[in-house]
Structure formats: structure tokens, C-alpha cells
Amino acid sequence: xxxxxxxxxxxxxxxxERPVRVLVVDDEPLIVEMLTMGMGYEGFExxxxxxxxxxxxxxxxxxxxxxxxxxxxxxxxxxxxxxxxRAQGNVGILMLTARGEIEDRIQGLDSGxxxxxxxxxxxxxxxxxxxxxxxxxxxxxxxxxxVGDVVMDRQTRRVTRKEIPVELTVREFDILExxxxxxxxxxxxxxxxxxxxxxxxxxxxxxxxVHIRHLREKLNDENRDLIRSVxxxxxxxxxxxxxx
Numbered sequence: 009x010x011x012x013x014x015x016x017x018x019x020x021x022x023x024x025e026r027p028v029r030v031l032v033v034d035d036e037p038l039i040v041e042m043l044t045m046g047m048g049y050e051g052f053e054x055x056x057x058x059x060x061x062x063x064x065x066x067x068x069x070x071x072x073x074x075x076x077x078x079x080x081x082x083x084x085x086x087x088x089x090x091x092x093x094r095a096q097g098n099v100g101i102l103m104l105t106a107r108g109e110i111e112d113r114i115q116g117l118d119s120g121x122x123x124x125x126x127x128x129x130x131x132x133x134x135x136x137x138x139x140x141x142x143x144x145x146x147x148x149x150x151x152x153x154x155v156g157d158v159v160m161d162r163q164t165r166r167v168t169r170k171e172i173p174v175e176l177t178v179r180e181f182d183i184l185e186x187x188x189x190x191x192x193x194x195x196x197x198x199x200x201x202x203x204x205x206x207x208x209x210x211x212x213x214x215x216x217x218v219h220i221r222h223l224r225e226k227l228n229d230e231n232r233d234l235i236r237s238v239x240x241x242x243x244x245x246x247x248x249x250x251x252x
Contacts, residue, residue, distance in 0.1 A: 094120030
């Protein structure tokens with residue numbers, strides 16, 4: 009029994025030292041692109057399958073921590089894929105569907121899914137559900153983000169700068185979270201738009217500039233030393249030793 013516990017501890021430790029592996033299973037190119045890009049920016053190692061049979065093969069090959077699984081797939085459907093994946097192990101499974109009927113949700117959960125999300129969905133909600141599933145599976149993501157004097161607690165959604173609380177809206181928090189997880193990386197406006205507002209958003213990118221202006225005001229970044237504008241592209245967050 010002790011040997012089993014030691015082995016489990018070793019496996020958990022190994023899981024924390026490598027990127028979280030996610031398998032995206034969907035045959036809609038727009039959703040695949042959005043999830044691959046967005047979850048990649050979150051630091052996940054993302055692989056893709058576009059059919060039910062391919063999903064089963066990919067799951068065996070990559071041993072994902074989480075599977076984002078569409079119900080409607082070529083070949084065998086997502087419900088059957090879910091049953092097969094659940095029979096093989098305790099992988100986290102988040103099912104996607106265009107149908108929101110209660111019976112559909114019950115069928116998905118009864119097949120072994122950990123959670124259920126109806127299309128169209130926001131990327132922010134998908135990530136919240138993904139993080140919750142991973143926590144229940146014992147895969148812990150970094151809770152506190154810190155760059156210079158800016159500190160964010162993702163669980164309590166508390167942000168401080170120089171130990172002074174900063175009150176942010178939901179969108180402002182999500183933009184700052186994206187920047188804090190990828191300091192120095194330049195994010196084009198369309199990437200920020202897809203990541204924060206979701207692939208179904210039809211507005212223009214001017215909304216990003218408005219939120220960035222408010223975020224700078226609340227962080228006392230009037231000189232734009234923290235959130236830097238990259239002309240013609242987008243924005244990046246600069247750690248203190250990288251500011252100019």
C-alpha cells in the first residue's frame with residue numbers, strides 16, 4: 009500500500025513539472041484554432057483530433073490530462089468516445105455540444121464526462137471549467153501570478169500593485185491575467201479579442217484599446233512602462249527590468 013502511495017506521489021510530482029496536456033477533439037476549424045491558440049497561450053501542451061477514432065488514438069499516444077470533446081464527430085460520436093476514454097482511465101473530460109437540452113447533458117455526464125459546455129461558449133468560461141476539472145483530478149495550476157510589483161490571485165481574483173488593491177472589471181482582469189502569464193510576449197489585437205471575448209464576438213478591436221486604457225489608469229501606468237503599446241500590432245507587459 010505504501011509503495012502505491014509513493015508511486016502516486018511521484019506521478020503527481022511529475023505532472024506538476026511538465027505542461028498540462030490537453031487533447032482538443034472537434035471537427036470545426038474555427039473552434040480548433042481558437043482552442044489551440046488560446047490554451048497554448050495558457051501554457052498547455054495542445055494536441056488535436058478531428059474524428060472519434062482519431063481521438064482514441066491520440067489519447068493513447070499523448071496521455072492527456074484533459075480532453076475537450078465535441079459531441080458531434082465524424083466516425084463515432086463524442087458520447088461513445090467519452091465512454092471509451094473513461095474506461096481507459098481517469099482523464100478529465102469536458103464535453104462540447106451545440107445542443108443544450110437536459111437529456112443531452114445527462115447523456116454526456118452519464119457517459120463519464122466531468123462537465124458539459126454548450127456552444128457558442130466564451131473561452132473564459134471554458135478555461136474556468138477546465139481549471140476546475142484539473143483541480144479535481146489533482147493537477148494544480150499556478151494560482152498566484154507575480155510580475156514586478158503586480159500580484160494576481162487567480163482563485164480569489166484579487167489584484168494588487170505595490171500592495172495596494174486594484175479593482176478590475178471581469179474583462180480587465182482577464183486581459184491582465186493573459187499578460188501576466190506571458191510577460192514580454194506581444195499580443196496582436198485579434199488574438200486578445202479571440203482569447204478574451206471569444207470566437208463568436210463580432211465587434212471590432214477598438215474595444216481592446218478602451219479596456220487597455222482603463223487598465224493602465226487603474227494600475228497607475230500613465231507612462232506606459234508596464235503595458236507597452238507595439239505600434240500596428242498590439243500590446244505586451246514588460247517586467248520592471250525590461251522597461252524603457
